[in-house]
Amino acid sequence: MAKMSIAEALRQAIREEMARDPRVFCLGEDIGIKGGFGGAFTVTLGLSDEFGHERILDTPISEIGIAGVAIGAAMAGLRPIADVQYGDFLFCMMDQLANQAAKMTYMSGGTVKVPMVMRAPVGATGRGAQHAQSLEAFFTHIPGLKVLAPSTAYDAKGLLKSAVRDDNPVLIFEHKLLYGSKGPRSERGALSPIGEVPDEEYLVPIGKGVIRREGTDVTIVGKLLTVYRALAAAEELAQDGIETEVIDPRTLVPLDKELILESVRKTGRLVIVEEDNLTGGWAADIAAIVAEEAFFWLDAPIKRVSAPDTPAPFAPVMEQFYVPGEERVVEAVKSLF
Amino acid sequence: MAKMSIAEALRQAIREEMARDPRVFCLGEDIGIKGGFGGAFTVTLGLSDEFGHERILDTPISEIGIAGVAIGAAMAGLRPIADVQYGDFLFCMMDQLANQAAKMTYMSGGTVKVPMVMRAPVGATGRGAQHAQSLEAFFTHIPGLKVLAPSTAYDAKGLLKSAVRDDNPVLIFEHKLLYGSKGPRSERGALSPIGEVPDEEYLVPIGKGVIRREGTDVTIVGKLLTVYRALAAAEELAQDGIETEVIDPRTLVPLDKELILESVRKTGRLVIVEEDNLTGGWAADIAAIVAEEAFFWLDAPIKRVSAPDTPAPFAPVMEQFYVPGEERVVEAVKSLF
Amino acid sequence: MSNSKTPLLDMYRTMLTIRRFEERCNYLFMQGRIPSTLHLYIGQEAVATGVCAHLRPDDYLLSTHRPHGHAIAKGVAPRAIMAELFAKSTGCCKAKGGSMHVGDVNVGMFPAIAIVGANIPIAAGVGLAARRLGTDRVAVCFFGDGAANEGAFHEGLNMAAIWDLPVVYVCENNLYAASTPFPLAFKIENVADRAAAYGMPGVVVDGNDVEAVYQVAGEAIDRARQGEGPTLIECKTYRLCGHSRSDPRTYRSQEEETAWAAKDPIPRLAERLKEKGLATDETLTAIEQEVTALIDEAVAFAEESPPPEPTDALKHVF
């Protein structure tokens, strides 16, 4: 077992997959320049020394092109790992992801595959409205894409490796405050969970969630950063005698629905916490699933704890209000009893 | 009172607003060419004869540009009505809509306004996966945008006029099968509801829904085409003694939440019908709101009747399976009793 | 690439197959036997034919909302295209795609892409894969004049250029994007002039002259295959039909249509063949009959094929 950050775990996953399969390569902005950043959050740092600039391919600032090239390369036999510097820029390549990558296999009657990975950092980190969004909900709503959201180093490595081997387009959302990027690319206010990662090779299967904490009184579903908010809230709630079950789905599409439903059937109460805006968020989908499929087990309304329906504000005091904190989770849970 | 189609009602709204306010203008592809189509569904047909080509501005095939120009023009004092030929192409301009139009007012601390309208046809009409999508859910999830979905000629006209006068970016989704476009641009299988439209000027306020049919046993919320599916289902259900209330929110953002909550408090049962894909759809948000705010009035699980999580298939037999029909609505309602 | 080796008669057969295929489509569509919408290629046959005559089955083709001609020229079976248009389970996309998405990867044609310009960066990616996998395959990407104003054009061409990718970009400038005449959307004469913005060679050619297209495309495809990078070819042409289904074409003048009808690439090639002694009227009649039989067969196949099951809609998402 080695201890490492998520950025390191992702780097290791890329390194292993590239060593295993010559078809795997990375492309993106500022990912491999000598003396450069290794991507916006250091994930690819040093990899061009190992694999060369053909396989750690620096691109122009051309998001449509990055996505398009990744799609075309995947259709013709390579296995690209592309990235955007901030998730917000996925909107620049939205047509390529939503209309091309996601629909190609379907439109071809199953004869064409698009085995590509797109990595995107999300979350508000004091940079204002255009570098802050949580994009997961948009992409869970596009059939044909798989969507991952690892919150630990173990999962980040295992899921990225699975994503590279998957024959379909996979988006991986990574939270900026969880990377643990070092040096000039480190983040203020980061949580940077250092996790244990086995020395031997492993995969984390796409589509399997985990229970991060067992409990009997209420279920909290979180993802990425809010898994940690949920765990912190659970600690506090325990002091009031409320036993919280915390679920981290890890994969948003396909979703491990049964894990959530089973938990709610046990606890009778559900709170969903996400950093994204309330209206139309991913939390709504979880609520809708449970309101349909576990309705008779529910003892209380389903609560969503989300950012308000505003863009991300710049000032730290406003941003802290915007991003759901532990207290809001505690309050939401308590309102159910 | 005059009787007219939605395409005609929209055209009249544009004509009146352009006559009223010289700052209003239209831009888009193939909207004003002499001898051309008047847009993909004839909405702007003939308007360039009346207003000239400066105010019915034909653009290159440049969706980023169309949105960008509309945004810039709105920021500097005009009131553009832009359109895309098919809603699916909104993805090509997604950055402009989501990152620029929606956030400009906020980022400026309220000092800049973006009074623009973007019109987009939605719905599956036998053209395959890239000309079929229902895009509403994506845009309801972007704070800073208002989102309208008129299903009658009266609402189409009144809401478009309100949208033009609104100081914020407004998206209007129009269903291809409801336009009633004539001549070469008519649609097979269209419903084309002809509606009464007052001769005198009127506005439909943004943010107010309507009850399309009153009932006591179950609430169905639909939008655009599915309002008609819901009404047809209600007829059928009435024969089994089930009295259905059908709600058409007309405006998705801001949402007339109270109208829905009140109805559910009365009926105790809720079904939401939309043409969009199930996961992450707009229906999820309605379900989540009700599961939180009217939970104790609910007598049964909340049901969503949506398209499955696939792209739109081409073959009519598959498309009919894909788009939720009246029978699926009836079945969903009956499962609640 | 010398003219003596030019497979002119084969190209004639291909062009005629495309023409007759589409005329039949139009007829079937008008009769209501084909659903949806159609973007016909009538008048532009020399472009697809002249370009694809150089391609191997393992070369790649990326197409648009107007793909039937490209598909036939690349070797997709007309019956499989016809069955797709009929929305039958035997269609080249199993009736999942439809007219705007026909393709068959077994002959190197990916499903056509109906978002204008979106195939352009994808073609760059395909070219990248061809090179990185150590093959000498080439990717050809067709698109219209209208597509050259999409951001995807810009990003895709630039990336193909800076990485010297084995891609040939073929712009079919038929003077209109739907109803929009070229000069309304461009302040320049030629789309090919934009090649210079990417450090890529650009060539303009008469797209109604299959020999000229063949010549220019051959050079570009050779360059690409030899690792010398992409080319932008602009073929000046004209669609002798509406933009899509029942387009009345009232945005074009009668004179213009007549002038271009006189440049129809098929009679033009027929004349050349006879001039060059490569065909007689009899040869051409025989080809005509061959083509008719092929299309009759395709229609029969499509009509007899079973439709998909409604629930097939759920397959092939992943």
Add this chain to the structure above:
Amino acid sequence: MSNSKTPLLDMYRTMLTIRRFEERCNYLFMQGRIPSTLHLYIGQEAVATGVCAHLRPDDYLLSTHRPHGHAIAKGVAPRAIMAELFAKSTGCCKAKGGSMHVGDVNVGMFPAIAIVGANIPIAAGVGLAARRLGTDRVAVCFFGDGAANEGAFHEGLNMAAIWDLPVVYVCENNLYAASTPFPLAFKIENVADRAAAYGMPGVVVDGNDVEAVYQVAGEAIDRARQGEGPTLIECKTYRLCGHSRSDPRTYRSQEEETAWAAKDPIPRLAERLKEKGLATDETLTAIEQEVTALIDEAVAFAEESPPPEPTDALKHVF
């Protein structure tokens, strides 16, 4: 536009204000008194200054992630920018925007746009409004070399060109897009060479020579104001600082940095002023003091200003 009328001393003051403002920002940032990230403009001051010297307060400016210099040159109060960086309620965007979105519509500067290239089509729209409303206002749009590879660049420039909009596009080619050197992303010499692809004039100018920038910008702005359409100006320059906050700049060579430091536009202008007899060392020292006082005041204002209320986050969505 003759050199005799050139407001060289005013431009010196502006350039120095930008330089000292940013040096102070950097210092405050390193001290942790400014949150978030910063993209400094140090080294490029001649561009914003030479261009904006021609602009009226009612002309428009569209900026980027690196906007402080543009803002100061356009007349946004340094104290309002500083307060924004400090995340105070008195900031030019009420602390909603931050460093990457500073602006003040009262002096014609819209909030800067941090999505690379996205301001380019928006500027076309602003120009369209200026004309349609019957004014002779001009819109200036700044962007970097990297932005010229975005689809938004392509679509925006083409639309500005075909409609002859009153827009001046100013590409600040500082040889790098973040860490990416120009030749890795372009197979051409000059971004301005792309103007031809849109039928627009393109000009290359030494962006470290404020007189040259002033000259070229003046011509383009005049053209735009007189309804003769847009221009693409490329200013060759260099940032004498990192891309953002604590960038170690290890992707650039020491020699290159040194060579460009020697071309620093501010000492260069100081020399010119003295050569021309427009200033003495004393004048320059006086300006230096003036500027320092201005910036001290801005910092004091920012520090003393109240932060926003947390719930202010909910305001200004619509």
